[in-house]
Amino acid sequence: MIHKNKKNNTEQVQMVSVEQLFPKDYILRKIDFNFIYDLVED
16 A cells, blocks of 8 residues: 655555455455456456
């Protein structure tokens, strides 16, 4: 993610992983979303 600081007009890059955002037992982590690659390939 890139955050823009409105005060001094600078940008800050922040690395975030799925593991940090969602607990291990979160329902969406159990779904295999690899099918999306085939849908958006074109």
